[in-house]
Amino acid sequence: MSQLDVRFAPVILAGGSGTRFWPRSRRARAKQVLALDGDETMIQQTLTRLLPVAQVEDVWVVTNHWLAGTIAEQMPTLKPDHLLSEPVARNTAPACALTAFMLEKTEPETVIGVFPSDHVVKSIQRFAKVLTAGIKVAAAGENIVVLGVPPTRPETGYGYIEQGSEAPEFTEVPVHRVKRFREKPDRHTAERFLAAGNFAWNGGIFLWQAKTLTNAIREHVPDMAAILEKIAAAHGTDSFENVFAEQYPQCENISIDYAVLERRSAKGETRSGIYCLPADFGWNDLGSWASLHEHLGSHEDDNVLDGPTNGLVTIESEGNYVYAPGKMVALLGVDGLVVVETDDALLITTRERSQDVSKIVRQVHEGLKRDDLI
Amino acid sequence: MSQLDVRFAPVILAGGSGTRFWPRSRRARAKQVLALDGDETMIQQTLTRLLPVAQVEDVWVVTNHWLAGTIAEQMPTLKPDHLLSEPVARNTAPACALTAFMLEKTEPETVIGVFPSDHVVKSIQRFAKVLTAGIKVAAAGENIVVLGVPPTRPETGYGYIEQGSEAPEFTEVPVHRVKRFREKPDRHTAERFLAAGNFAWNGGIFLWQAKTLTNAIREHVPDMAAILEKIAAAHGTDSFENVFAEQYPQCENISIDYAVLERRSAKGETRSGIYCLPADFGWNDLGSWASLHEHLGSHEDDNVLDGPTNGLVTIESEGNYVYAPGKMVALLGVDGLVVVETDDALLITTRERSQDVSKIVRQVHEGLKRDDLI
Numbered sequence: 001m002s003q004l005d006v007r008f009a010p011v012i013l014a015g016g017s018g019t020r021f022w023p024r025s026r027r028a029r030a031k032q033v034l035a036l037d038g039d040e041t042m043i044q045q046t047l048t049r050l051l052p053v054a055q056v057e058d059v060w061v062v063t064n065h066w067l068a069g070t071i072a073e074q075m076p077t078l079k080p081d082h083l084l085s086e087p088v089a090r091n092t093a094p095a096c097a098l099t100a101f102m103l104e105k106t107e108p109e110t111v112i113g114v115f116p117s118d119h120v121v122k123s124i125q126r127f128a129k130v131l132t133a134g135i136k137v138a139a140a141g142e143n144i145v146v147l148g149v150p151p152t153r154p155e156t157g158y159g160y161i162e163q164g165s166e167a168p169e170f171t172e173v174p175v176h177r178v179k180r181f182r183e184k185p186d187r188h189t190a191e192r193f194l195a196a197g198n199f200a201w202n203g204g205i206f207l208w209q210a211k212t213l214t215n216a217i218r219e220h221v222p223d224m225a226a227i228l229e230k231i232a233a234a235h236g237t238d239s240f241e242n243v244f245a246e247q248y249p250q251c252e253n254i255s256i257d258y259a260v261l262e263r264r265s266a267k268g269e270t271r272s273g274i275y276c277l278p279a280d281f282g283w284n285d286l287g288s289w290a291s292l293h294e295h296l297g298s299h300e301d302d303n304v305l306d307g308p309t310n311g312l313v314t315i316e317s318e319g320n321y322v323y324a325p326g327k328m329v330a331l332l333g334v335d336g337l338v339v340v341e342t343d344d345a346l347l348i349t350t351r352e353r354s355q356d357v358s359k360i361v362r363q364v365h366e367g368l369k370r371d372d373l374i
Numbered sequence: 375m376s377q378l379d380v381r382f383a384p385v386i387l388a389g390g391s392g393t394r395f396w397p398r399s400r401r402a403r404a405k406q407v408l409a410l411d412g413d414e415t416m417i418q419q420t421l422t423r424l425l426p427v428a429q430v431e432d433v434w435v436v437t438n439h440w441l442a443g444t445i446a447e448q449m450p451t452l453k454p455d456h457l458l459s460e461p462v463a464r465n466t467a468p469a470c471a472l473t474a475f476m477l478e479k480t481e482p483e484t485v486i487g488v489f490p491s492d493h494v495v496k497s498i499q500r501f502a503k504v505l506t507a508g509i510k511v512a513a514a515g516e517n518i519v520v521l522g523v524p525p526t527r528p529e530t531g532y533g534y535i536e537q538g539s540e541a542p543e544f545t546e547v548p549v550h551r552v553k554r555f556r557e558k559p560d561r562h563t564a565e566r567f568l569a570a571g572n573f574a575w576n577g578g579i580f581l582w583q584a585k586t587l588t589n590a591i592r593e594h595v596p597d598m599a600a601i602l603e604k605i606a607a608a609h610g611t612d613s614f615e616n617v618f619a620e621q622y623p624q625c626e627n628i629s630i631d632y633a634v635l636e637r638r639s640a641k642g643e644t645r646s647g648i649y650c651l652p653a654d655f656g657w658n659d660l661g662s663w664a665s666l667h668e669h670l671g672s673h674e675d676d677n678v679l680d681g682p683t684n685g686l687v688t689i690e691s692e693g694n695y696v697y698a699p700g701k702m703v704a705l706l707g708v709d710g711l712v713v714v715e716t717d718d719a720l721l722i723t724t725r726e727r728s729q730d731v732s733k734i735v736r737q738v739h740e741g742l743k744r745d746d747l748i
Contacts, residue, residue, distance in 0.1 A: 023704070114457070194486050200736040310718065311744060313737045315730070328719040328747050330397070330734045339713065340631035341721070344684065346715060348694070348722075353707035356689070360704045365689045370685060 002344035006139040006220035007058065007110040009210075011099045013044055014063040014071060014117040018374075019302040022287055023345035024323065027066045027374060032117040033074060033362045036292055041074055043117040050115065052128040053299055054133070058110075061117075063097045070162070079235065087245040093217070094224060094251040096206070100224075101232035102212040105289075107210035111138045116204045120295060122282020133172035134277045140170075140205040143214070144264065144272075145207035146178065148200025154190035157287065157355070158274065159183055159257060159323050162193075163270040163276050178274040181262045206256065219348045224251050224259075277362040289338040289354035293321040305329055321351065345373055378514040380733035381432065382486040383584075384424045384475045388417055388437040388445060388491040389463055392748075394662055395731035400551065401440040401748060406491040407448060409559045410666055412446055415448055419490040424489065427503040427509070432484075435491075436460065457608065461619040467591070467633040468598060470580070474587040474598075475606035482585035485512045488630070490578045490711060496656020501556075504582075507546035508651045512581040514544075516589070518638065519523035519581035520552065522574025528564035533576040533631060533728070536567075537650050538633075538643040552648040556635045577653050590634045598625050621672065624685065633733040662711040663728035667695040679703055695725065718745055 016030035025031045032043045039046060045057065062081045063071055068085040072078070084098060096114050103110045113131070121127050132367075134145045148161045163176035181202065185193060194198035208216075220223040227247045264273045277335035284295045296304050302319040305312045310328045317331035324341040338354045340347045349357065364370050390404035399405045406417045409443045414422060421433065437445055442459040446452070458472060470488050477484045483627050487505065495501050508519040522535045535549035557577065559567060567573035583588075592599040601621045608617035628631075639646045657667045670678050675695040679686045682700045691705035698715040712728045714721040723731065 023702075059460070066501075082440055168485055202596060237549045263603075276501075297431070303580060307420065309736075311742055311747075313734055313742065315737070316550055316727075317722075322720070322722070324715075326718075328397075328738070328744065330719065330721045330738070332721070333724035333736055334711070334724060336723050337708070337711075337722060339717060339721060339722055341701070344700075345704065346698045346713070347704045348691075348696070348708050348713055349704075349706035349710060352692075354708060360687055363689070364685075364702070364704070366684055368687065373685075 002201055006135060007107055008054050008135050009058045009060060009099065009103060009110050009115065010054050010113045010115055011062060012043065012046055012050075012115050012117045013095055013204075014061055014067060014093065015086060015095060016067070016118060017089075018066070020355075021292075021340075022357050022361045022374070023342045023347050024340060027071070029117075030067055032063075032069045033067060033180065033287065034284060037120055037295060042120070042286070043071060044074055045074060046115055046117045046122065047078075049121055049124045049127050050131075052124070053221055054113075054132050060099045062085065063262045064089060066107065084244075086248060088249045090251045091253050092204075092219065092246065092256040093254045094228060095302065096256045097213055097217045098228055098231060098248075100208075100210045100281070101228045101273045102215070102235050103210040104214045105232060107141070107172065108209065108214075110210045111135045111207055112210055112213060114204070114206045117282060119203065119285045122284075126280075126281035130173055130279065130281060131275055133170065133175070134207045136172070137170055137275050137277070138212070142212045142273055143208065143263070144212065144216075144274045146261070146274065146276050147205040148278040149202055149203045149283045150274045151194055151199060151201050154187060154194045154371075155201065156184055156187055156190050158285075160185060160190075160193050161200045161202050161276050163198045163200060164316070167275060170275070170346040173277055176276045178272065178276050179269050181257060200276060200278070202257065203283055203285065206261075210325070211261070216264060220263050221252060221254065221259050222342075224254075227251050240316065242254060254357060287355070289321055289340065289349075290351040293319075293338070293351060296321075303331060380509060381481055382487065382509050383432045383434060383473065383477060383484050384487045384489055384607065385434045385436060385470065386417065386420055386424075386489050386491045387466065387469055387578075388435055388441060389469060390441070390492060391463075392440070393422070393731075395666075395714075395733040396719050396731050396748070397716045398714060402444070404441055404492075405660065406437075407441060410660060411494050411669060416494070416660070417445060418420045418448055419494065420489055420491045421449060421452075423501050424487075424505075425493055425628065426498070427505050428487075431456075432456065432734050436472065438463060443549045445563075456604060458618075460622060461671045462623045463627075464622065465627050466578075466630040467628045468602060470630045471587055471591045471598070472602055472605060474584045475592070475602045476583040476609050478588045482583065482588075483513070484584045485509045485581055486584055486587060488580045490577070490659070493657060493659045495659075496654075500655035502618060504537045504547055504651055504653065504655060507544065507549070507557065508581045509653070510546070511544055511549060511649050512583060512586070514742050516586045516647055517582065518586065518590075518635070518648045520648065520650050521577055521579040522650040523577045523653040525573060525575050525656045526569045526570055528556055528561060528577065528579045530561055530564050532659075534564075534567050535574045535576050535650050536557060537572045537574060541649060542620050542670070544649070548649045549652055551643045552639055552646065552650050555631060555639055574650060574652070577657055577659065579653065580635075592640060594637050595626060595628065595633050598628075601625050601744065658739070661713065661729070663695055663723075664725040667693075667712070667725060670695075675707060693725065 018025040018030035031247035160182040162179040275292040306323040307325040392399040392404035446511035534556040536553040680697045681699040688705040
């Protein structure tokens with residue numbers, strides 16, 4: 001039990017495919033298990049920032065078979081049967097809901113928090129404060145809590161949360177009712193959202209009681225509920241792996257946003273019971289080499305030489321990101337590039353194009369059939 | 375003796391400082407001793423293309439102490455006392471003239487040919503034909519022969535040879551009297567030279583009898599003549615190394631073009647006795663990563679992946695040169711870049727800026743004091 005009166009079970013989603021930070025990340029070395037930012041890997045950082053609020057025995061991880069072994073090594077305090085390795089990827093709805101069905105069996109009022117494992121947070125203190133407040137909102141009824149990241153630019157790569165009226169019954173941090181979830185907008189719409197002032201980025205962090213989520217799944221995706229109930233029933237028994245492998249692939253491939261949040265929000269601001277709290281703790285999703293460049297911050301001429309280095313020489317070069325461990329790096333007359341070198345690969349692109357690195361990975365896989373390199 | 379009636383002694387100049395192809399080239403690994411283009415190193419290629427015309431025992435090499443050991447290994451057939459290692463660099467005038475003073479002692483009518491060791495030639499057959507014709511012109515009197523590269527663009531990086539009237543007494547290849555040597559021009563002047571039709575690039579290949587050159591040195595730079603006579607007198611004796619080390623640094627630091635050719639050409643087209651033969655054998659001086667890119671020729675989208683590779687993936691990328699031995703290289707949305715990776719360094723620049731790589735080397739040397747990397 002945490003310092004709260006309610007049991008809180010964080011579910012860390014770690015199902016990455018390791019394409020965004022290729023060639024550093026691979027299927028078996030996705031960014032969650034890399035130390036892109038500091039000494040701890042991203043999933044270790046995710047756990048560290050949860051522990052002021054959660055007990056480690058209440059933590060769950062949902063991952064895939066490429067990463068399960070590495071995560072088990074990196075999180076030695078995780079309960080072994082709390083590490084769930086999906087037989088196939090089925091998007092976030094079943095990944096979020098599976099633990100809800102497991103917990104519902106014994107403690108249906110446990111508040112579950114869903115946390116991506118590949119985001120960074122600047123203020124752990126503020127994170128804990130917002131999280132604690134959110135757990136209380138989730139525990140206060142059949143509420144759904146989402147954390148909304150205060151937007152700083154008209155980003156087209158995230159979904160948005162349109163906030164409605166303030167909920168004065170919650171006072172620790174500002175809480176708003178959610179009016180609507182909006183899919184990734186075009187540039188013009190994103191600018192309008194930013195100007196409106198009541199939109200936040202959907203960073204994929206949700207809180208709800210186990211029974212709130214299971215009931216929502218039963219209501220909106222009943223087939224999935226039936227499947228997940230079978231898997232949950234087998235958890236803790238010898239047949240679990242078999243049932244999981246057999247049943248899980250039958251789940252619909254659907255995001256939690258689309259399966260539950262958007263449908264529930266359609267009931268209207270006051271009846272949906274969805275609340276938004278501000279994720280104002282220095283959030284960055286490190287979604288590309290460009291966002292890592294931004295996160296690693298100000299260096300001379302905005303050139304970032306990442307990793308263990310052996311010196312940097314620059315002449316008339318600005319805004320480059322280079323990862324080339326152990327090498328002297330020389331930049332001459334180049335701007336805005338991303339160059340990443342590993343033992344077996346060298347990626348050369350620009351910050352602007354770095355979000356398309358997955359296209360390279362696809363070509364290595366499909367065109368060159370070089371699965372040794374992905 | 376060659377198949378000609380005259381003795382022909384090629385002098386290969388190999389005094390590079392290894393900055394243009396940094397980080398592949400280094401002081402002790404200048405481009406002359408690298409296989410930038412094929413299996414043989416550039417100095418080995420230089421020897422190979424001379425051997426149809428010259429005997430190996432007549433070949434000389436003038437180099438520096440950084441490269442002497444490597445060159446001795448790469449040219450096992452070279453006579454050991456024909457490998458001259460300058461105690462300090464003093465530009466091309468003393469480097470060209472030293473062997474002339476040595477040969478003058480016994481065979482003053484030997485035709486000496488000066489050959490840079492870092493150029494490439496497409497047609498060895500045509501090279502041999504032009505060279506043979508040039509040797510005959512040089513042997514026909516106190517003539518000086520220069521090979522002029524037919525210009526293909528208004529290049530501002532080379533000196534130019536302004537050709538005068540044709541010399542009908544030589545018939546094997548077209549021979550012109552030289553009107554004037556022109557220093558590296560500005561862009562506008564270079565365009566005028568190209569349009570005029572009678573200008574050629576000065577590729578640094580010269581032919582003359584030993585006594586022609588020694589007499590020219592005596593006439594134009596008498597102090598240097600006195601120094602080189604002392605060194606030549608000691609050649610073959612135990613004191614040679616000492617005399618060389620003591621005397622050579624006292625030579626004026628001056629190019630052969632400036633010391634002899636320009637001054638002699640001032641005597642006028644008919645009195646100077648300087649002749650130009652066409653270096654129309656596919657010459658390239660490989661002066662930068664950009665010219666190596668050009669020399670290595672047409673690949674898909676003009677992307678050149680040099681060296682032993684491990685696959686290439688490109689998306690919307692054109693005109694890049696990459697050397698990253700053993701690595702899978704991925705290019706995404708980048709054009710005209712030069713990226714060169716070695717065990718200890720990574721250079722990132724553009725083809726356009728690659729002529730300035732020596733500025734990087736200077737900064738590594740002077741700014742970072744990292745002489746282990748130059």
